[in-house]
Amino acid sequence: MRLLRSVATAMVRLSESTGTRPLNQPYPDQAQQALNETALACLMLMAQPPESLPELVEWAADRPLDDWPFTVPDDVIPRGAVLLDSGTRQPTPLCYEWAVDAEETTTLSERPHMSMAATRCREEDYPEAYQSFRRLLIRRPVLTNRDLVTLPGSDDGELGPLGDLLHDIYQPAPAAYLDRRRGVYTACARCRTLLHPTTEGGMWCERQSCRKQDSVRHGREYRPDDDGGVHLLIRPLRQWVSAAGVQEERLARRLVKHGADVELWPGYGAYGMRVRLPDGTTLAVEHKDWTSPALLGRRAAPPSAGPPYDRCVWVVPAARLREYPWFRSVFERYRPTASPELMSDRELVDTVRWSDGPPSTGAGAADDEPVEGLF
Numbered sequence: 001m002r003l004l005r006s007v008a009t010a011m012v013r014l015s016e017s018t019g020t021r022p023l024n025q026p027y028p029d030q031a032q033q034a035l036n037e038t039a040l041a042c043l044m045l046m047a048q049p050p051e052s053l054p055e056l057v058e059w060a061a062d063r064p065l066d067d068w069p070f071t072v073p074d075d076v077i078p079r080g081a082v083l084l085d086s087g088t089r090q091p092t093p094l095c096y097e098w099a100v101d102a103e104e105t106t107t108l109s110e111r112p113h114m115s116m117a118a119t120r121c122r123e124e125d126y127p128e129a130y131q132s133f134r135r136l137l138i139r140r141p142v143l144t145n146r147d148l149v150t151l152p153g154s155d156d157g158e159l160g161p162l163g164d165l166l167h168d169i170y171q172p173a174p175a176a177y178l179d180r181r182r183g184v185y186t187a188c189a190r191c192r193t194l195l196h197p198t199t200e201g202g203m204w205c206e207r208q209s210c211r212k213q214d215s216v217r218h219g220r221e222y223r224p225d226d227d228g229g230v231h232l233l234i235r236p237l238r239q240w241v242s243a244a245g246v247q248e249e250r251l252a253r254r255l256v257k258h259g260a261d262v263e264l265w266p267g268y269g270a271y272g273m274r275v276r277l278p279d280g281t282t283l284a285v286e287h288k289d290w291t292s293p294a295l296l297g298r299r300a301a302p303p304s305a306g307p308p309y310d311r312c313v314w315v316v317p318a319a320r321l322r323e324y325p326w327f328r329s330v331f332e333r334y335r336p337t338a339s340p341e342l343m344s345d346r347e348l349v350d351t352v353r354w355s356d357g358p359p360s361t362g363a364g365a366a367d368d369e370p371v372e373g374l375f
């Protein structure tokens with residue numbers, strides 16, 4: 001597992017710096033170390049090692065982890081999972097899950113940025129600014145340079161003390177996202193992050209929820225010099241804040257519809273949402289759409305701060321539990337604490353719906369919002 005963390009971290013770092021191709025020696029230290037460790041493990045197992053970093057990248061993109069020479073417990077790796085998307089060489093969500101599992105790589109998590117935003121807003125007693133900041137990250141993963149300059153001062157931004165943070169978390173859009181044939185960056189019409197061109201001439205969205213739809217939907221296009229340049233929210237915040245936030249907002253709407261009081265990101269983001277059921281019970285809820293139930297289980301812990309609650313719940317999309325029937329049992333096996341409980345989004349909606357007693361005849365009809373129209 002330590003080796004997998006090392007390789008995953010190297011792949012994430014490569015994608016952030018040079019992209020995972022072309023790769024010339026000397027390789028970045030972290031990548032060289034991951035290559036050395038993989039080669040050593042292979043030699044000890046008398047297996048053919050990767051001979052270069054490009055070959056290790058090929059393994060990460062084309063070779064499912066359960067087909068690598070070394071063995072890890074088969075419940076920590078979803079069958080057929082890879083670290084890099086084969087068409088774009090971009091890290092998969094699972095790759096980031098492994099990378100943040102390595103303690104020394106906290107910069108790959110959302111925590112440093114989100115805790116700084118929370119601290120500043122708490123010091124100024126300005127919860128509205130924190131809420132605006134959170135909504136900005138969810139709704140606008142792409143900003144132009146002009147947006148970065150004008151948003152902090154605008155009335156609808158209301159970012160208070162957080163304006164200058166934008167320059168740290170929105171970085172110039174990587175050239176790998178540019179459609180070179182047409183000379184434009186293209187946003188996903190569903191989630192609004194940038195689509196990535198694939199080696200087959202198509203476009204790819206990093207969010208699995210978008211890829212599950214029939215086809216990629218092209219949204220707004222940006223020329224590289226539009227309004228002073230195109231900036232993309234950094235990947236840890238896209239993965240751990242924006243994507244989760246879209247799901248939390250959708251879930252909140254469903255829960256309110258069934259009679260719950262919902263407060264999103266209470267206590268300056270101490271947890272995802274505070275849900276008060278019709279019977280008075282209060283839940284601390286967080287949306288966790290992770291690929292690996294083992295890695296998610298290892299992080300299971302109730303929130304350490306924020307407004308009080310009776311029960312703590314982590315919500316996983318019902319579709320993921322259907323896709324991986326063993327998700328719940330693996331999560332239970334790896335968790336260090338009994339709280340939080342794990343529920344599907346549908347189970348949470350039913351908990352709200354039934355909190356005042358069993359449903360009347362006819363209740364229980366599907367109330368899922370369509371996945372289209374996330375905002």
Ligand SMILES: [Zn+2]
Binds near residue numbers: 188191192193205210
């Ligand atoms: Zn998308």
